[in-house]
Amino acid sequence: MAHVNIFDTTLRDGEQSPGVNLNGLEKLEIAKQLERLGVDIMEAGFPASSKNEFDSVKTIAQTIRTSSVTGLARAKKSDIDTAWEALNYAAEPRLHIFLATSPIHMTHKLKKTPEEVIETAVEMVSYARERFPQVEWSAEDACRSDLDFLATIIERVIDAGATVINLPDTVGYTTPEEYGFLFRYMRENVPNIDRVSLSAHCHDDLGMAVANSLAAIENGATQVEGTINGIGERAGNASLEEIAVALKIRGDKLPYTTNLVLHELKRTSDMVSKFTGMKVPGNKAVVGANAFAHESGIHQDGVLKNASTYEIITPELVGVKANNLVLGKHSGRHAFKDRTIALGYDLTEAQISEGFKQFKLLTDKKKEVTDDDLFTILVDLQTKNEDISQYELQAFQVHYGSGNRPSATVALRKPDGNVVETAGIGQGSVEAIYNTMEALISEKIVLTDYSLHSVGEGRDALAEVYVRLNVQDTPVSGRGAAQDVLEASAQAFLNAVNRVYVNQFLAQKDQVQL
Ligand SMILES: CC(=O)SCCNC(=O)CCNC(=O)[C@H](O)C(C)(C)COP(=O)(O)OP(=O)(O)OC[C@H]1O[C@@H](n2cnc3c(N)ncnc32)[C@H](O)[C@@H]1OP(=O)(O)O
Ligand SMILES: CC(C)C(=O)C(=O)O
Numbered sequence: 001m002a003h004v005n006i007f008d009t010t011l012r013d014g015e016q017s018p019g020v021n022l023n024g025l026e027k028l029e030i031a032k033q034l035e036r037l038g039v040d041i042m043e044a045g046f047p048a049s050s051k052n053e054f055d056s057v058k059t060i061a062q063t064i065r066t067s068s069v070t071g072l073a074r075a076k077k078s079d080i081d082t083a084w085e086a087l088n089y090a091a092e093p094r095l096h097i098f099l100a101t102s103p104i105h106m107t108h109k110l111k112k113t114p115e116e117v118i119e120t121a122v123e124m125v126s127y128a129r130e131r132f133p134q135v136e137w138s139a140e141d142a143c144r145s146d147l148d149f150l151a152t153i154i155e156r157v158i159d160a161g162a163t164v165i166n167l168p169d170t171v172g173y174t175t176p177e178e179y180g181f182l183f184r185y186m187r188e189n190v191p192n193i194d195r196v197s198l199s200a201h202c203h204d205d206l207g208m209a210v211a212n213s214l215a216a217i218e219n220g221a222t223q224v225e226g227t228i229n230g231i232g233e234r235a236g237n238a239s240l241e242e243i244a245v246a247l248k249i250r251g252d253k254l255p256y257t258t259n260l261v262l263h264e265l266k267r268t269s270d271m272v273s274k275f276t277g278m279k280v281p282g283n284k285a286v287v288g289a290n291a292f293a294h295e296s297g298i299h300q301d302g303v304l305k306n307a308s309t310y311e312i313i314t315p316e317l318v319g320v321k322a323n324n325l326v327l328g329k330h331s332g333r334h335a336f337k338d339r340t341i342a343l344g345y346d347l348t349e350a351q352i353s354e355g356f357k358q359f360k361l362l363t364d365k366k367k368e369v370t371d372d373d374l375f376t377i378l379v380d381l382q383t384k385n386e387d388i389s390q391y392e393l394q395a396f397q398v399h400y401g402s403g404n405r406p407s408a409t410v411a412l413r414k415p416d417g418n419v420v421e422t423a424g425i426g427q428g429s430v431e432a433i434y435n436t437m438e439a440l441i442s443e444k445i446v447l448t449d450y451s452l453h454s455v456g457e458g459r460d461a462l463a464e465v466y467v468r469l470n471v472q473d474t475p476v477s478g479r480g481a482a483q484d485v486l487e488a489s490a491q492a493f494l495n496a497v498n499r500v501y502v503n504q505f506l507a508q509k510d511q512v513q514l
């Protein structure tokens with residue numbers, strides 16, 4: 001069977017999803033989980049795009065050992081130099097350079113002639129190869145490019161030292177037949193094509209990203225790019241879990257292997273969903289909550305008689321556990337710690353103590369503490385920047401009654417350690433809390449989105465809230481979890497505010513150091 005390399009771009013193209021802004025600690029946790037999942041290459045970010053992005057790519061490059069870490073760069077020396085500064089720590093540093101090749105992009109965006117585009121691509125690929133042992137070159141908007149021009153530029157960048165050629169369907173425009181043809185055409189018409197790995201990168205604007213990726217594999221792609229849960233720019237990227245499971249389940253038609261550890265898929269999907277705030281729809285293939293649920297009587301009857309009547313994928317294959325009940329009221333610290341390790345957490349002793357404290361508090365209120373509950377508590381602990389003091393909720397109280405205007409009293413600890421308290425009103429309880437917190441924080445804060453859902457089932461389930469805010473016109477998202485919906489709402493608001501605060505704090509620190 002032929003092998004296909006998996007290139008994950010959740011942290012780069014995935015993070016380009018509107019409204020998603022991951023902090024460095026969240027990116028690092030996702031990177032570690034992607035390594036456990038067995039991705040061959042992970043694109044950690046676009047180092048030249050900002051100081052925060054540079055720092056997080058560098059930390060990921062320093063941490064990840066078994067997957068290759070790459071970063072994106074424009075065809076510009078300064079982008080390549082910055083990328084090298086961040087990525088040279090990686091076990092196998094790689095660079096991903098892109099330059100558009102379609103007439104639309106060359107004329108209107110780059111304002112370059114096709115000859116100038118060839119010259120720039122060749123010059124930048126050979127410049128990058130002076131540093132990086134592996135250089136991927138992407139022909140942005142390949143699917144709307146002229147085939148012969150594409151074949152010419154590919155031949156030239158391979159001669160300049162590119163080791164991987166990517167043919168992205170940047171705008172999600174192509175069909176499986178056309179995309180398959182593109183790969184066959186390049187295999188047959190670029191004389192030096194066998195010197196490189198050929199990669200597919202699809203977007204889902206017409207809902208064909210996974211089908212297109214599979215067509216590319218059948219026609220000579222040896223690498224496929226995508227994201228977990230299919231998140232990404234606009235309608236998103238090809239969903240890696242769908243591609244990997246399709247290759248596994250339809251090995252009869254698609255005889256290709258990957259290095260992915262399939263039973264890590266569900267956990268990876270859950271983590272990406274939690275950190276990005278992009279909830280996975282129930283009917284999403286492979287990882288949706290309903291992917292293994294059977295509702296109608298005839299289906300239930302069939303499954304009871306033999307699961308293969310209506311199930312082509314077993315839940316265990318992708319790591320969905322039938323019963324994820326874990327610890328209870330009488331569990332001790334050792335059992336708790338063992339469970340955190342089994343869940344894939346790498347916590348310090350201080351984090352374990354804090355997590356155990358929160359777990360015990362939860363067992364007082366909740367009959368069954370599930371893996372999902374633990375995941376929610378621990379994720380917040382692990383991704384909080386303990387080195388920078390931030391806004392903390394000290395206490396709050398809400399008065400609500402039908403016919404009365406809701407009011408809230410909130411006490412906050414500010415980053416300078418002072419505790420401030422005030423009261424305010426709103427049209428509803430959540431708005432009363434948010435208005436009061438806005439007054440205490442003294443910034444202009446606008447709520448642009450709010451969503452609430454429960455973690456698991458039952459009246460005692462944890463509530464999880466996601467918000468999007470504009471803090472002094474900076475868009476930012478935040479999440480909070482608690483047993484009470486109002487407390488979860490308050491925590492989500494502060495989580496978003498703290499993201500802006502931490503970024504400003506780090507930016508000021510960098511300026512002082514300069
Ligand atoms: C298909 C994709 O997903 S491509 C990746 C897209 N991702 C992102 O853009 C996220 C990160 N981007 C950013 O933070 C910013 O856009 C930055 C820091 C990279 C650049 O910011 P700015 O310098 O303000 O430029 P801005 O984004 O407005 O415009 C892009 C410039 O890069 C040029 N450019 C675009 N692609 C390339 C390329 N592959 N190689 C070289 N130049 C390029 C554009 O022509 C434009 O140049 P111009 O200023 O001479 O007109
Ligand atoms: C940077 C490139 C590969 C990209 O994301 C695209 O073209 O979609």
Ligand SMILES: [Mg+2]
Pocket residue numbers: 013168170201203233
């Ligand atoms: Mg893309």
